[in-house]
Amino acid sequence: MIRSPARGGSAAGTGLRYPPLRLAVAVAVALLTLLPLGYVVAGVVGTGPAGVVALVWRPRVGELLTNTVELVLLGTTACVVVGTGAAWLVERTDLPGRPLWTGLMAAPLAVPAFVNSFGWYSLSPGFAGLDAAVLVTTLSYYPLVYLPVAAVLRGTDPAFEDMSRALGNGPWHTFVRVVLPQLRPALLGGALLVGLHLLAEFGALQSLRFDTFTTAIYDQFQSTFDGAGATMLAGVLVLLCLLLLGGEQRLAGRARVARVGSGAMRRAVPHRLGPATLPAIVALALLAVLALGVPLGCIAFWLATSTSTAFPLDDLLRTTATSLGLGLLGAVVTSALALPVAWLVVRRRGRISRLVERCTYIGNSLPGMVVALALITVAIRFLPALYQSTVMLLAAYAVLFMPRAMVSLRTALGQIPPELDDVGRSLGVGSAAVLARVTLPLIARGLGAGSALVFLAVVTELTSTLLLAPIGTQTLATQFWSESSSIHYGAAAPYALLMILISAPAAYLLTRRSRGEDT
Template sequence: MALTRISRRHSPLPVLVTAAVVAAVALLPLGFVVWATISTGWVEAEKLIFRPRTGELLWNTSRLTAGAVTLCAVIGTATAWLVERSALPGRRLWHVLLAAPLAVPAFVNSYAWVSIIPSATGYGGALLVVTLSYFPFVHLPVSAALRGLDPALEETAHALGLARRRTFGRVVLPQLRPALLGGALLVALHLLAEFGALQMLRFPTFTTAIYDQYQSTYNGPAANMLAVVLVLCCLLLLTGELRGRGRARLSRLGTGVARPATRVRLGGATAPILLGLGSLVALAVAVPVGSLVFWLVTGSSAEFDAGQLATTTVTSLTLGALGAVCTVVLAMPVAWLAVRHRGWLSTMLERSTYFGNALPGIVVALALVTIGIRVVPDLYQTTVLLVVAYAILFLPRAVVNVRSALAQAPPVLDDVAHSLGTSRPETFRRVVLPLIAPGLGAGAALVFIAVVTELTATLLLAPIGTTTLATQFWSNSDSAAYGAAAPYATLMVLLSAPATYLLTREARRGTAA
């Protein structure tokens, strides 16, 4: 313990400076929004913000977010309860199937529905597609929360005569609130950032309008002011989620291991519930996968350019590898300070890296486009700027995993190595790195998959002539060449599937057969 305290007295100035630079880069989009507002001026900003078009976009974005969050919360909580608390046949398999929609990007899901049912557009089609794509964001955390609850409180409520439904509402649901609100926040933030799916479904929101403004007229002030409103929506959601959590602590006190809950028998409801779950999985997974198979077999995909498919695949894999490595490297100093040198400064630097993930990709891309044109023109439309965008967008995925890994690597081992005369770089290489390698790998894998399927920032920032699986898919699907788009979508799904399975593996271990 004494050795640990000694190591913490030394201020890691190089690490601190590096972490500060990383935080500054992550805050560039937020700084861009503030700068755009100031430079535009209040009079012009007022004209651009308070106009009928903005009100229409706000109404569309708000009602889609409210509807999808509500449906995802209900579906995700219900499916989580069925998997974790009921005697549902094949619970382990259902848990994997209910997480499987995460392997299908939302814009691929919309492609599947529109290519089969062209009328599946507008608010109804958008609500259907985003709900089917995003309900696992609620299902997974609520499942984990249910699995960790001690059933003692529920049993006490039953013993006092409280019915099962009232017990769920008064005892279980309050304990699920952090997980439920966290999942709902993820759904809402993804909706604010979603472009491809909503553009294909012809449902205009702030993100689609910003992209249209940029692409059609390059109206910088108009796009920037829409971005300001979008950022305010993000901040409103973040604040609402924090207030919704409350200050109550819901953790269990005392030692020991919680007993598994007694599973509820479904009785005569088993068949209808299985039918409902099967229908949900069919709509969320079987429809997009079946659509891809259909267009691969019967569409014009036989005429697609195999060389172009190979080139875009290599480009996507290369960008994914570059983005993953750079993001994990940037996450290292931030996570190191947060774990090994805790304090208000390290906490502030760590939290700063989360803003990029909370902001839509279109805002991050616009910020870097402006910076590239006005500040560093040599970087505009280069791979470097594109990789920077990936790092800003997906840095939290790496920071979370690296921090978790570092938390399990005792700092006393570093001190022992130093006392034996080993230098700090050598200690990191020989002692720390082997211990945190799994966390680094997990973070890199999550970033890699995110980069491979990223669309908005890539469309705006990719160098001229550079195409990825996502952008080439978008180009073909946007021109209704569904057969030619299918191979690119299929490869994205195949590359996303392993990461989705990893999300459920630990949960499956904790669920009884």
């Protein structure tokens, strides 16, 4: 591994600082993701200083701020601890049944957070509040940390750890000084994804009766149609997102972790757990039961016992096909839009590229309702032909889930030495050909992982789909929400089960990609 300060791109420096075409495409993508922010800013400006103070400087906003910050801090910390601990046990110890645990630890990605909360809430109607919200969101989102950390642990050359121990450093000191710096990009990227998801989480928190800015924005629009009040809350949410992005950038630093060639890398010798083997197995089994057993068990219970249980075959097939189609299209479109931004920020590091990248994260921190209303406003005023079209819905998915693709692509590109691009260009190959023949094959696993993460998000997306989907379009998520909101748990259960079933292959693909196996 080569760790050196970043110097703004490829080593040779033969090209322009920022290639005009790629910069233009990346900026266009950033502008698309900034549309919701523009909508919020326009609402704030239109309200005026006095109105902003009156709407924001209220005890209710302080309560929402406290709830949101507590959820993000506690939930993200829990996901980092659980995800990193599980990854270490699975990848770096002699834990029995490692392939089984690899699949089980990633499987919760196939269970939407609002389905998870449905399972826990149906166990006990008193299951609500901050503790419940932290538990459910941790069980739903810790794989976003587990997967990248596990991949790095698996691919890291153990020679560095051997040298540290040869110098007399103990296991803990070696982990902190040697392993953790190598994990930092994956760890911070996963934590950033979790934090952004928690800022924008709606379905699970609504079910658990835990108020945050997102649920309050939804209530404002639903109960009073108070656009100004909801927009002010969204503005505070944007500020929290900017703080989160700034913190991640400061912690990430600018170190380069790519290396030229694989060298004589060997697999790390597993740490022997010894007497800790049984507690480790119990801990991972308990995690799997809480994250998978509870929601799946509750779905099975309602299917078997509820008087509202029904299996409308035509509706189930139609909504499944719609969810699959939108998931695949959303994954392709979002990953394609994320690629030029990821390339720019990794290959041409600088203030402009970092600004462009940061812009793509803002939309993910906003509720789907705010993103949808922003796109509706733009469409009605400037592009009426796109109103309630699939194109607009795909644009919303790209705005909401760009970070899922960005983190995977950024990590994959960061592990490829820029010198390989220089070699291709020195042989007379054009930039487009270098991208197609050198870069894309090398980042295929990262591209697949990002696409799978986007697919999982699109299949389970709720609020923006409700507002933007063409008339008559129904997905598994919207049908589940409709039935469960009417307390028809038996009727909602088949839609929840189908969501999990069509998400499972994508979750499995993520484990295969991270293991470097053929798919």
